[in-house]
Amino acid sequence: MCVALVLFVSSCFAQSEPPPSITAKAATEGRVWGALIYASNSKTDKNQETPDFPKLATRLGKAFPFTNFEILGQHTQVIFREYESWVVPSKDLFLKLDSKGAAKKGGINLHIQFWQAQQVLVKSDVVLQLDSPLFIGGPKWRDGRLIFVLVLKKPETAK
Amino acid sequence: MKTTENNDQLTRWLDGELTPAERAAFEAEMQSNPLLQEEATMMKRISESLHQSVTLEMPVPHSDFFNSQIMDRVYELQKSEERAAEPSNTLSWFSWLRAPWAIAGAAALIAVTALIWQTSGTEDRTEIVSLYAPNPSVQAKTSYNAAADATVLTLDGLDTFPADKEIAGYQVHHSENDAALATTTLYNEKNEVLVVMATDATNQPTMFTR
Numbered sequence: 297m298c299v300a301l302v303l304f305v306s307s308c309f310a311q312s313e314p315p316p317s318i319t320a321k322a323a324t325e326g327r328v329w330g331a332l333i334y335a336s337n338s339k340t341d342k343n344q345e346t347p348d349f350p351k352l353a354t355r356l357g358k359a360f361p362f363t364n365f366e367i368l369g370q371h372t373q374v375i376f377r378e379y380e381s382w383v384v385p386s387k388d389l390f391l392k393l394d395s396k397g398a399a400k401k402g403g404i405n406l407h408i409q410f411w412q413a414q415q416v417l418v419k420s421d422v423v424l425q426l427d428s429p430l431f432i433g434g435p436k437w438r439d440g441r442l443i444f445v446l447v448l449k450k451p452e453t454a455k
Numbered sequence: 456m457k458t459t460e461n462n463d464q465l466t467r468w469l470d471g472e473l474t475p476a477e478r479a480a481f482e483a484e485m486q487s488n489p490l491l492q493e494e495a496t497m498m499k500r501i502s503e504s505l506h507q508s509v510t511l512e513m514p515v516p517h518s519d520f521f522n523s524q525i526m527d528r529v530y531e532l533q534k535s536e537e538r539a540a541e542p543s544n545t546l547s548w549f550s551w552l553r554a555p556w557a558i559a560g561a562a563a564l565i566a567v568t569a570l571i572w573q574t575s576g577t578e579d580r581t582e583i584v585s586l587y588a589p590n591p592s593v594q595a596k597t598s599y600n601a602a603a604d605a606t607v608l609t610l611d612g613l614d615t616f617p618a619d620k621e622i623a624g625y626q627v628h629h630s631e632n633d634a635a636l637a638t639t640t641l642y643n644e645k646n647e648v649l650v651v652m653a654t655d656a657t658n659q660p661t662m663f664t665r
Contacts, residue, residue, distance in 0.1 A: 368622050371626075433607065435614060436615040
């Protein structure tokens with residue numbers, strides 16, 4: 297591993313203030329919201345509403361046979377035009393996105409890799425359209441299943 | 456004495472289907488016919504007992520999910536029936552085109568079809584173009600769920616996460632990209648670093664956490 301990377305990471309965690317970005321802001325294609333959801337039939341109501349995805353539990357309930365959908369982690373991420381982008385709502389399950397350029401009607405052509413730690417579960421070419429979510433039914437966990445949700449958001453000032 | 460007509464009226468009386476006039480006449484007949492009255496009383500008792508012990512409406516588990524699956528199946532069946540009917544339709548189209556008004560009609564039809572095609576295509580929805588699961592025991596299935604208005608990619612055959620494992624979720628607020636080092640740093644709402652993502656020489660993700 298290169299020394300510069302080690303020094304950079306060390307400085308990230310050592311400083312209370314993050315180090316200034318070395319590069320100018322990279323060009324972006326769009327913005328996505330990703331979330332890791334724990335779907336179960338738990339008697340305790342753990343359904344959560346989020347402004348990033350209205351009626352999340354209702355819509356997931358139509359695609360997966362569960363009644364409870366708990367958001368474990370979430371991440372809003374800009375998609376870089378020339379660099380890889382990561383959507384990491386959890387260190388256990390996350391996505392790597394590579395932009396393949398704009399698609400019709402405001403969509404984006406993406407190459408997606410769905411990772412579980414060091415193992416890639418699936419690679420896919422996807423045309424992601426505005427407000428048309430992609431649900432990925434992942435591994436089973438406890439009494440339910442882990443689901444990854446990815447949504448392309450309307451253009452906004454990049455965070 | 457009990458007749459076939461009595462039987463029919465008894466059933467309708469039990470089900471509450473008699474008109475007021477029929478009901479009055481039937482109940483008057485019961486007063487004069489002890490056999491009929493005895494049977495009516497017995498049948499009514501059985502009927503009430505059944506209603507008490509049998510739940511006629513059973514809740515369907517995951518009704519939303521099953522309804523949407525049924526609708527998807529119906530949609531697929533309709534599409535396959537339409538496809539199966541296409542060859543015979545072709546013949547009737549050719550004979551229809553012999554009609555004198557065919558050219559004007561066909562032009563109008565083409566214009567309308569083009570308009571519908573432009574406005575109701577699948578271009579608005581997320582589409583999975585290709586898939587590859589490196590682990591051969593993993594089956595990847597894709598579908599469009601109209602009820603959820605979502606594209607669904609289901610991965611079956613994955614190893615189950617250990618039940619005692621805690622899933623560490625992040626609430627990522629924003630990120631920064633460093634092109635020189637090819638890293639992405641993820642921050643929480645307090646501007647604290649959560650994770651630094653990078654890839655190694657073999658393109659494997661490397662994750663640095665606190």
